[in-house]
Amino acid sequence: MSNAHFFNIQHNMKNLLLTSVFLSFCLWGFPQKDFFNFKETLRIDYLFEGNWKKDTLYTKSFYKYKFNHFNPNTAIDKFNYGNHKVEVFDSLSDVLIFSKGFNSIFEEWQSTAEAKTKTKSFQGSIIMPMPKRSFKFVISNKDKQNNYHIKHSSYINPNIAKSKNLPKNETYTIHKSGKAKDKFDIVIIPDGYGKNDSEKINLDAQKIADGILKCSPYSLLTDKINIHLVQVFSGKSGINDPTRKIKRESALKTTFNFFESERYLMTEEVWNMYDIAMLAPFDAILIMCNTDKYGGGGIYNLYATTCASCTEYAFITTHEMGHSVAGLADEYYTSDVSVEDYYNISVEPVEPNITTLVDFDSKWKNMLPEGTEIPTQIKANDNSLGVYEGAGYQAKGVYRPVPNCSMKDVIYNYFCPVCKRAIRETIEFYTK
Template sequence: MKKILFALALATIGATESMGQSKPQEVNFTESFCDSTLRIDYIFSGNATTQRISLDKLNMSPRWYGKRKHLFQLPVEGNGQITVRKHGTSEVIYRNSFSTLFQEWQSYDEAKNMDKAFENVFLIPMPKEKVDVTVDLRNNRHEVTGTMTHTVDPSDILIRHTGFKNRTPYTTIQQAADTTRCIHIAYVAEGYKKDEMNVFVDDAKIATEALFEHEPFKSMRNRFNIVAVESPSVDSGTSEPSKGIWRNTALGSHFDTFYSDRYLTTLNLKSLHDVLAGTPYEHIIVLVNTKEYGGGGILNSYNLSMTHHPMYKQVVVHEFGHS
């Protein structure tokens, strides 16, 4: 099936070119963006039939660790998109896709009877000039079901600066051959107390070796830069609501997401990105200090995995595939 879809995509490109339609011109990163990250915090809310998008905060941190080429292209659509345009024009200079726990929640019975709100955080390169940012939520037929556009002025004095000092300490697990042209992965410690960080780093190394047992990662290993971000928790482990266990952890993760006992997530995405501010990251793998089986992964957001269950290696790779 994948080969068929790829062949169809190539045929479509060929047909477009043969009809005289030119391909969009590549966006020059350095003309439009600075080497820093604009983190945009949103609140998505609603119920099974309504979706509302609200802007929460704008944050800037040093360096940009995402893509610098093919800035408006989407390899995967997801069920949402964030699009950046030159202010007052239709010219797209950056686009990325995502999925959200909010939209997943909308498919459950609970959403038929009540409204809820969910944090969502997206990263874009810091624009040099004023831009218009659009967030679209889409259904499984790729129809837009919710949208919001707002203007970002990079000179806005209320853009919060994060990660310029007091960064969370991290250990480099693997350095890419070229750190300016690579994929940046950050492991984040969840449910590890300060004196357990050596265990966390060892768990991150196990996950790394598990990931690179598989293609296409194995043959491209030197293109990945990987760090382990040592965010301490007050308590060890994670919360297990079905057992009446609630623990004080860095990210407030828990099992029983949407009442599914194995579904391990965190809803605190702002806390997650606060921990990561100023560290080299694009993709996020949260390692949870528990022997109970569970995990979760959300496209271009994050994934979580337990670390001390016999299925740890398989689950962390599986969830990374989702995210």
């Protein structure tokens, strides 16, 4: 091959490369509104089904709502948190038009003893702006090496979505900073409140909203946050609690002792929860449980729960929202429930506030003062930023940013700088 010929090939390749860079720039440069009808919302209900080693995902129902609160700028996820990811591609151009990372109850259940002997299915929903034409709907799961594998892929015509009526519950806005489209919207859904508890719902919701708004970094971002309340009544006051022999069928069916863990307060009835949540704009759902017993739970981009009448309600609310809003990991490593090898220490975990030092550059390395020793030794009365061993339920090989943080200790308004940054980045993403 002559040099001139080689040059031509190189030249043509370069042109091709430039053209494709230009093309993808054009495609990415398209505002997402070109692909969506921003007057409607699409909800896709699906089921995760399987056991400890096998799982499948299939779509179940398609609903349309005649309103939309999405900011087009948030259509593509930038965080890559969570062990699942939904992606939506325009069927004509194959352009990615919507994506979002999330965690699931199903995936947690897969590591329980029950999953060794039983097959079960768990509900989930994807809520997104309504595509204008057929689209490819893809859900992928991460493996232990954090590589995605496609679990479900199908072409969907948005015309199959049926209109969905909203329930008749009253809704209120507790804290308003602006239009839902431009703000981070939290919806509080009460559970376990009887017909006569309407005043208690309002008082508890106000108290919990204050707990969020007075906790840093939320306290510095109150002009970017809206908090809504949907009034939901249950037949009888209280939350189901098998260990205290309290039996309740509350509106959201939240229960203590979830997955045999006494303080784990969760509901499997996710579709019912979304039916109610859709009454208000939301980027995050908080289920406020009418109980004085310590308990809660939080799953990334699904929901968080909190006990409304327990002493630590403000801590639990903000800790669980750390999981559900910003994909934060627990920074503690001693637990009632022993979880062995929860994290593979040869892989960098996805959560922003823990590291295995495999790819520390992607974590809080740029926040460390110069000369910080890695790992950092704990000094008395010193909570400085460093890299401290013990986090994510493991004493060895997983590291946290500070000795003490709200993601490790029962201390309200004590998020470390790394957790604060992750929460702030999430809220700013929804409000840009």
